[in-house]
Amino acid sequence: MSRNPLIASLIIVLSASFIFISVVIYPMLDMLYPSPDETVSSKTLSIAISTDIKTLDIAKATSIADFEILGNVYETLFRITYDVDQGKLKYVPWLVDYYAQVNKTFWVFKLKNNIVFHNGKTLTAYDVNASIVRAITAGGIPQMLFTDTGGKPIIDRIVVFNETYFGIALRKPFAPLIEHLAHLSMGIMPRDLAEKYMNQTITDINDVVGTGPYKIVSWERGLSAKLAKFENYWRGVPKIDEINYLIMPDANTRIIALKSGQVDIAIDIPPEAIDQLRIDGFNIIATPVVRHVIVAINTQRLPDTRIRCALNYAVDKESIVTNLMKGYAKVSNSVISTIFPGAKELKPFNYNPVRAVELINEAGGINRTLTLIVSTKGSKDLELAEIIRHYLKNVGVDVRIVPMEHTAFLNKVFTEHDFDLAIYGPSPSSTYYALSYWKTGSYLNGPLYSNTRSRRATRKSNLDY
Incomplete structure (x- = not known):
């Protein structure tokens, strides 16, 4: 087949570079x-x-x-903005006045002058050091952003030269460093608070202090x-x-x-x-937002790429955009949102139920009812699930929809991998973060997708500058 095998292996529908009407x-x-x-x-x-x-x-x-x-x-060292002309995200210096890459694994940064915290203290490189260490130690998104798929830390050490200048030494080359420092979860706080809550969760509203x-x-x-x-x-x-x-x-x-x-x-x-x-x-x-709504296909439950291609052909994604989302979405043409710098546009699967039936028959049929799990949190996800069931029924595939509470849903998808199909909508902040949903060994890889070519490509994208 001429279709890109990566797309065929991953999803039924990728819709939504801009989903709901919102003020970001x-x-x-x-x-x-x-x-x-x-x-x-x-x-x-x-x-x-x-x-x-x-x-x-x-x-x-x-x-x-x-x-x-x-x-x-809170504010971060860099800030995520949107380039209207290019239709892409940009990562611009914010609390940082100047930065330079000295070599493949060492970066130097200079803070802007005269920035103060809400408590009146002046922002220094010591605050930055403590905030970064604390954020990664606290777990959650920062820990994921600065840990590689092998579980090893990406940052080797932070070097504070004085109150204005600091450096970040990486354990190995890592292209998305600036993008990850721009994530809001990397918000900078005063050093004393970062150290106070190094191993605790901030719960006192009086200690919510930023710039x-x-x-x-x-x-x-x-x-x-x-x-x-x-x-x-x-x-x-x-x-x-x-x-x-x-x-x-x-x-x-x-x-x-x-x-x-x-x-x-x-x-x-x-x-x-x-x-x-x-x-x-x-x-x-x-x-525009980065939410990417997908129907993930568990590759362990449905290992035949012909079946996964068939499920893609079976769904009229343009109709979903028009009728369910009233035009406030678009059919995706990539495994990640093309709003990210460097993301390439690919040709999405067209609606072709005849081809879907041919592929299913060629693969020997599915011969069982597929389970489609969906969180009750998403306002449109249950409606989307019903639409997916309708389209798959038209090509001879029976689907049972199982709604569940959001925490239980996340556990089923990302811990137990106990599903055939699952609807969810990641909102990553960088290309690396978005690709983590498909990386071999990544916690976020709910469908358990693995492909030698994609592993090489994602590994290369992490290292090249």
């Missing part, structure tokens, strides 16, 4: 602090979000809400989180005095709150509600 934290920050020629206004901004934060500890943050809220409090434009002043679990502007923010006094996040899990409740004036912004609006809101005069902001 980075662009939002640009609206909240003034440019030099602007005056500061006094205002409170109310935002309806669908989920509560799960932690006050930036190093252990995992959810969109965690990063949405704590991303106003960002806002300080968190209150959090009522399941109800709200309130931020207040930081007067000494290094980029200028923020325009908005307070930001109130109101947790509203139900989409209709968020829409009603928006229409009644209870909130100024509502995040995660279902696609089917967008047209009416636009007619009602509301501004709709659709921002």
Whole structure:
């Protein structure tokens, strides 16, 4: 077959470079602090979000809400931005003023001057050192970002030259270093707090201290989180005095709150509600995101690539984009989102149920009911599961849908690998992180995909500059 075997082996549908209508934290920050020629206004901004934060500890943050809220409090050495012209993510210096790669395994960095934390202390290289060590030690995303697939640390040591300059020595060449330092879970905090919580989780709101434009002043679990502007923010006094996040899990409740004036912004609006809101005069902001919705195929349960190709041919992905997502998504043409620098666009599987049946018959049939597991957390995932079942039924494949609580779902996919098909939507921040979902031996490789060619390619991408 002429099809790329990597694509055929992995997925049924990769949809969504931009999924829901949302206000992403980075662009939002640009609206909240003034440019030099602007005056500061006094205002409170109310935002309806669908989920509560799960932690006050930036190093252990995992959810969109965690990063949405704590991303106003903490900042990183580099920042993830979006190049509209190129349609790609960019990683730009933020707390860092200058950096250079000395050789394949050693980088030197210089911090910007006159940046202060919310507690009034000046940012130094000692804070950076303690924050990085603490983040990786704390586990979670930082540990994954800075641990190779063999379980060994990527960073060998951090060298602090003085309060402004520091270096990072790598155990081996690692191309995505800057991308990973830009992840919000690598937020910089004061040295004393990093050391205090080196082996603990931050739970005291008074110890949530960063360099960002806002300080968190209150959090009522399941109800709200309130931020207040930081007067000494290094980029200028923020325009908005307070930001109130109101947790509203139900989409209709968020829409009603928006229409009644209870909130100024509502995040995660279902696609089917967008047209009416636009007619009602509301501004709709659709921002590109990295979420990549897939139906993973367990390669141990379905080892024949003809079967996996057939499942791809069987699903009309363009119809899903049009009818389920109302055009606020697109059919993916890569194993990772092409929003990442260097990601290549490939030709996706076309909808061809006749070819799907041919391949299934050629492989001797499936001859059993497939189990499709889906988390009840995703607002569209259950609907997508029903659509997938319909398409596969049309080519003679029976599917049983098993909804489950999100934690149990994650365990089934990434620990037990106990599924035939599974719907999930990773939101990685870098090419390396995204590829981790398909790397041999990676915890994130739920489908247990393994291929010699892909292993060589991903290994090469980690080392080349």
